[in-house]
Amino acid sequence: xxLQSCAELLERGDPDRLRxxxxxxxxxxxxxxxxxAFNLEIARAPWVTAESMIAEMRLQWWRDALEEIGQGARVxxxxxxxxxxxxxxxxxxxxxxxxxAARRWDVYSEPFEDEDHFRAYLDATSGNLAWAAARALGxxxxxxxxxxxxxxxxxxxxxxxxxxxxxKGRVPMVDGRPExxxxxxxxxxxxxxxxxxxxxxxxxxxxxxxxAAPLLRLAQRDPQAVAEGRLALPEGRKRLRxxxxxxxx
Numbered sequence: 001x002x003l004q005s006c007a008e009l010l011e012r013g014d015p016d017r018l019r020x021x022x023x024x025x026x027x028x029x030x031x032x033x034x035x036x037a038f039n040l041e042i043a044r045a046p047w048v049t050a051e052s053m054i055a056e057m058r059l060q061w062w063r064d065a066l067e068e069i070g071q072g073a074r075v076x077x078x079x080x081x082x083x084x085x086x087x088x089x090x091x092x093x094x095x096x097x098x099x100x101a102a103r104r105w106d107v108y109s110e111p112f113e114d115e116d117h118f119r120a121y122l123d124a125t126s127g128n129l130a131w132a133a134a135r136a137l138g139x140x141x142x143x144x145x146x147x148x149x150x151x152x153x154x155x156x157x158x159x160x161x162x163x164x165x166x167x168k169g170r171v172p173m174v175d176g177r178p179e180x181x182x183x184x185x186x187x188x189x190x191x192x193x194x195x196x197x198x199x200x201x202x203x204x205x206x207x208x209x210x211x212a213a214p215l216l217r218l219a220q221r222d223p224q225a226v227a228e229g230r231l232a233l234p235e236g237r238k239r240l241r242x243x244x245x246x247x248x249x
Contacts, residue, residue, distance in 0.1 A: 002034075002079050002080070003029075003030060003033050003034070003083050005037075005079035006033040006034050006036070006080055006083060007021075007033050007037075009037045009040055009041075009079075010036055010040060013040045014036060014040045017032075017039075019242055020032070020036075020207035021033055021036060021208075023246045024204040024207055025204065028137055028201075028204040030086075031087045031133060031137050031205075032204070032205070032207075033083065034080055034083040034086075034087060035084065035096075035129065035133045035136065036133075037079075037080045037084075038062070038084055038096060039129050041080060042059065042062060042099060042100055042103050043103065043106075045062070045103070046058075046059070046106035046107040047106070047168070052107050052108060055107045056104070059100050059103060059104065059107070062100055063100050064076075065081045065084075066088075066093040066094075066100070067093070067097075068085075069085045069088050069090075069093045070088075070090040070093035070094060071090070072090075087136045088132070089135075089136075091135065092135055095129075095131060095132035095135070096128065096129070098128045099124060099125055101124065102124035102125045102128075103125060105121055109169050109170055111174065112174050115174050118173075119151075122151050122154040122155055122158065123151055123154075126154025127146075127154070129150065130146050130147070130150035130153075130205055130206060131143055131146050131147060131150070131205075133205035134146050134201065134202035134205040134206075137201035137202065137204055137205055138200075139200060139201045139202035142200075142202055145195040145196065146195075146198065146202050146205070146206065148191035148194055148195040149191070149195045149198065149206050149212070150206070150209065151191055152189065152191050152192045152209065152212045152213070152216060153206075153209035155184060155185070155212075156188070156212040156216050156231075158172070159181070159185075159215065159216075159231050160215070160226075160229075160231050160232065162227060162229075163227065163229035164229075166227075176226075176227060178223035181219055181223035181226050182219070182220050182223050185216040185217070188212070189213065189216050189217070189220075192212065192213055192216075207245055210241045210245050211238055214233055214237070214241075215231055215232075215233060
């Protein structure tokens with residue numbers, strides 16, 4: 001029932017990752033559902049209240065849960081923590097703790113210090129998540145390639161979130177000029193190319209990244225689409241990419 005609850009959370013809050021998990025084999029879904037549901041809970045925790053202290057407390061609750069998982073202690077009862085504890089080891093819990101630490105940026109209105117800070121945020125929030133999922137699925141190596149793909153996907157998702165972040169009073173981009181948007185998109189596409197085709201268990205942890213390349217190419221061609229909230233793919237094209245992924249393309 002906890003796995004079903006995780007799937008229902010994703011259906012309401014992150015349907016793209018739900019579809020990505022459903023594109024993986026059933027055994028992989030037992031990992032991906034709770035990992036992705038955890039990510040959803042962490043991503044929305046800073047936004048459910050205007051009080052930074054309450055947001056910090058919500059994030060700390062999850063950090064404490066991960067500490068319990070990492071120590072092999074009895075884990076607090078929650079529809080996400082219980083199935084998560086079944087698939088994470090101590091290193092996996094530490095990786096997801098890094099996601100929470102980076103998400104503290106979302107609580108406050110300060111901009112990123114510089115572009116390296118922004119890159120570190122993407123690597124922690126997207127890279128740690130993907131590598132934690134890949135490890136839980138049995139991946140033994142290729143961490144750098146997994147992180148490169150996850151960085152590209154994280155940037156595409158962040159680009160899509162820019163208008164909403166601005167509406168909430170945040171300063172999402174260190175430099176939002178079209179030329180910098182193009183440059184970041186090009187950097188992410190280079191990382192995708194460098195990563196190449198990833199095989200083995202890690203592949204299923206990256207199903208949710210299949211939308212990254214077309215979104216980044218669109219941002220290169222039309223950087224104003226980022227600021228104007230037009231960076232999106234038609235649902236039919238997204239379904240097709242996932243089908244091709246399932247078939248090994």
